[in-house]
Amino acid sequence: MGTPASSIQCGTGNMKTLVLGLGNTILTDDGVGIHVVREASAACSSDDVTFAEASVGGLRLLELLAGQDRVIMVDAIQTPGGRPGDLRRLHPNDLRASLHAGSSHDLSLSGALALGRSLGLPLPRDEDFTILAVEAEDVLTFSETCTEQVQVAIPAVALRVLEEVHYTASEAYDGDGRTPTAAVPRARTGGGQ
Amino acid sequence: MQKISIDPITRLEGHGRVDIFLDEAGNVANAYLVIPELRGFEKFAEGRPVEEMPRITPRICGVCPEAHHIASAKACDAVYHVEVPPAGRKLRELLYSAFFVADHAVHFYILAAPDFVLGPDAPPAERNILGLIHKVGVETGRMVIDSRGMAMDIIGMLGGKTIHPVGALPGGVSKAISEEERAKCEAIGHKLVEFGQFSLQLFRDVVLGNSGYVDMILSEPYTTPMYYMGLVDENNRVNFYDGQVRVVDPEGGELVKYAPREYLDVIAERVEPWTYLKFPYLKKVGWKGFVTGKESGVYQATPLSRLNAADGMATPLAQEAYEEFYQTLGGKPVHRILATHWARLIELLYAAERAVELATDPEITDPHVRNIPTAVPDEGVAIVEAPRGTLTHHFITDARGIVQKCNLIVGTTNNYAPISIGIKKAARAFIKGGEVVREGLLNRVEMAFRPYDPCFGCATHSLPGQMPLEARVYTAAGNLVHTLRKNM
Numbered sequence: 001m002g003t004p005a006s007s008i009q010c011g012t013g014n015m016k017t018l019v020l021g022l023g024n025t026i027l028t029d030d031g032v033g034i035h036v037v038r039e040a041s042a043a044c045s046s047d048d049v050t051f052a053e054a055s056v057g058g059l060r061l062l063e064l065l066a067g068q069d070r071v072i073m074v075d076a077i078q079t080p081g082g083r084p085g086d087l088r089r090l091h092p093n094d095l096r097a098s099l100h101a102g103s104s105h106d107l108s109l110s111g112a113l114a115l116g117r118s119l120g121l122p123l124p125r126d127e128d129f130t131i132l133a134v135e136a137e138d139v140l141t142f143s144e145t146c147t148e149q150v151q152v153a154i155p156a157v158a159l160r161v162l163e164e165v166h167y168t169a170s171e172a173y174d175g176d177g178r179t180p181t182a183a184v185p186r187a188r189t190g191g192g193q
Numbered sequence: 194m195q196k197i198s199i200d201p202i203t204r205l206e207g208h209g210r211v212d213i214f215l216d217e218a219g220n221v222a223n224a225y226l227v228i229p230e231l232r233g234f235e236k237f238a239e240g241r242p243v244e245e246m247p248r249i250t251p252r253i254c255g256v257c258p259e260a261h262h263i264a265s266a267k268a269c270d271a272v273y274h275v276e277v278p279p280a281g282r283k284l285r286e287l288l289y290s291a292f293f294v295a296d297h298a299v300h301f302y303i304l305a306a307p308d309f310v311l312g313p314d315a316p317p318a319e320r321n322i323l324g325l326i327h328k329v330g331v332e333t334g335r336m337v338i339d340s341r342g343m344a345m346d347i348i349g350m351l352g353g354k355t356i357h358p359v360g361a362l363p364g365g366v367s368k369a370i371s372e373e374e375r376a377k378c379e380a381i382g383h384k385l386v387e388f389g390q391f392s393l394q395l396f397r398d399v400v401l402g403n404s405g406y407v408d409m410i411l412s413e414p415y416t417t418p419m420y421y422m423g424l425v426d427e428n429n430r431v432n433f434y435d436g437q438v439r440v441v442d443p444e445g446g447e448l449v450k451y452a453p454r455e456y457l458d459v460i461a462e463r464v465e466p467w468t469y470l471k472f473p474y475l476k477k478v479g480w481k482g483f484v485t486g487k488e489s490g491v492y493q494a495t496p497l498s499r500l501n502a503a504d505g506m507a508t509p510l511a512q513e514a515y516e517e518f519y520q521t522l523g524g525k526p527v528h529r530i531l532a533t534h535w536a537r538l539i540e541l542l543y544a545a546e547r548a549v550e551l552a553t554d555p556e557i558t559d560p561h562v563r564n565i566p567t568a569v570p571d572e573g574v575a576i577v578e579a580p581r582g583t584l585t586h587h588f589i590t591d592a593r594g595i596v597q598k599c600n601l602i603v604g605t606t607n608n609y610a611p612i613s614i615g616i617k618k619a620a621r622a623f624i625k626g627g628e629v630v631r632e633g634l635l636n637r638v639e640m641a642f643r644p645y646d647p648c649f650g651c652a653t654h655s656l657p658g659q660m661p662l663e664a665r666v667y668t669a670a671g672n673l674v675h676t677l678r679k680n681m
Contacts, residue, residue, distance in 0.1 A: 114323055119338060140231055140232055141231075142236070
């Protein structure tokens with residue numbers, strides 16, 4: 001009888017961390033953030049880390065972020081010339097323009113953070129706020145599955161999420177004495193930070 | 194022909210784009226709002242059990258999921274020919290009233306108020322909620338957040354979740370409320386009424402007390418007489434949850450009042466080759482192009498149109514505010530599109546008062562909140578007022594209740610033609626003779642459609658990866674001669 005081939009422990013150094021998948025799972029690639037976080041959460045358990053998913057922005061998002069020391073947000077992005085499936089690592093300041101642009105009826109992420117801070121809400125610092133943005137191909141068609149290139153990227157992005165959360169992979173051998181789990185490769189990035 | 198683009202639109206969804214086409218003389222020939230459309234919903238819905246629609250359609254809109262939730266639940270009631278018990282209906286309407294307060298508050302304070310409080314020509318870096326708080330005080334900001342939060346508490350209590358509520362089912366709602374929950378809703382309702390009154394007073398002080406703003410509200414570029422649509426109760430008072438749809442003409446006379454199932458007899462859709470969007474219009478009057486007036490079937494569905502289409506508000510404080518509104522603006526109907534922001538606050542106050550009425554209704558804690566459907570399902574239409582316009586859900590099912598066809602007309606869809614007309618009109622007044630477009634000018638054009646609070650692909654939550662807002666001016670030969678940037 002073997003033991004699990006590997007288990008992953010998450011350690012965050014006592015920082016209360018929120019891993020948040022944002023998106024809409026019925027709009028094709030717009031749901032990639034949620035799919036990624038679901039996959040990451042299945043491989044990680046920790047008292048310091050909360051995995052959540054949401055389909056909101058602006059003020060509603062602010063309510064989820066308040067009280068966290070650290071946030072890792074996963075979302076879809078569309079950029080000129082971007083390749084579907086590519087990953088960018090961003091911070092809220094990289095979305096500077098969206099203080100005015102962004103959601104139709106609500107604040108953008110940057111605007112929500114700025115508002116929250118001005119009202120004294122406990123929010124993570126910008127340097128403790130990481131956005132993993134996956135380039136999307138289609139966010140306008142109703143479908144519950146992602147396009148192929150985005151779908152294929154999900155596992156690697158999930159691993160990247162876990163790296164961001166500072167996981168460690170513990171090695172174990174099953175009853176057959178198989179080699180331990182190999183080191184986790186970095187996810188493919190698209191030229192961002 | 195020269196082209197000026199506003200892309201993406203300030204404070205609106207990044208997927209939208211405004212193209213303003215100039216003629217050889219540098220005057221505006223035409224202006225269009227070009228927006229991508231969410232595709233394939235009908236195909237997506239086909240084959241699904243209709244009772245899933247109250248959980249699916251909220252995902253179409255990340256901002257007003259409650260509107261779709263309630264509209265789909267009501268459509269399911271119609272599909273199954275089931276009547277909702279009084280307590281179930283009142284709980285749905287209480288949730289809906291709280292939602293309207295939250296939604297209208299966000300639009301006014303985040304999107305509209307900065308223009309008035311800071312001024313439309315203020316630097317973009319200040320013309321936002323932070324600038325607003327800086328000017329009127331942190332306490333106002335707190336009140337907005339807290340009031341919205343309290344309204345969301347009601348939604349969470351009655352809807353099961355604050356985001357994408359699940360409480361409404363075919364035939365009623367999933368659970369009754371306890372006396373403790375009822376009391377909490379009542380207490381919140383009173384606070385929301387205070388918030389509504391505060392907001393209206395702020396509007397009076399900051400906007401009506403400023404003659405420049407009043408002149409702007411009354412100015413010709415923002416005046417577009419057209420037909421007005423809104424849901425009314427049996428006394429022709431504004432109602433967001435139920436009733437008949439009333440349409441009045443530019444002089445205020447009733448054109449038609451129809452039940453949801455009759456909507457296809459009243460509304461047709463115009464297809465234009467340059468956009469996916471279809472432009473609804475009134476069949477009886479006909480499509481005459483992107484023009485307004487009594488001869489054109491273009492209509493709007495907004496807070497302003499709801500007040501215009503009704504004979505009054507059903508709650509006392511909102512009725513006082515309604516009377517003040519029309520007295521100040523010279524009678525009914527009001528054609529000043531910027532007055533929509535004021536109408537929105539009157540609706541906010543009504544929604545808060547209505548929440549108190551419902552929370553203090555003795556029937557609201559009755560345990561019988563749902564009638565289980567027993568009839569064979571077939572077809573149903575339901576209409577509610579979403580904050581940004583009349584929302585129609587229409588489902589056709591087979592005998593097992595599996596969706597065969599569906600048609601949704603979302604709030605903003607009603608306003609596609611008026612928005613285009615408004616942009617054109619505002620652009621003509623502020624862009625003339627090849628004059629270089631200043632930042633403030635572009636914002637004035639956007640002010641023409643911001644009152645409509647349009648939804649463009651709101652269900653998408655992708656990060657805005659595009660460049661900062663850019664306006665491009667092309668010569669008639671198509672050469673780029675000038676680039677303007679906003680919000681840098």
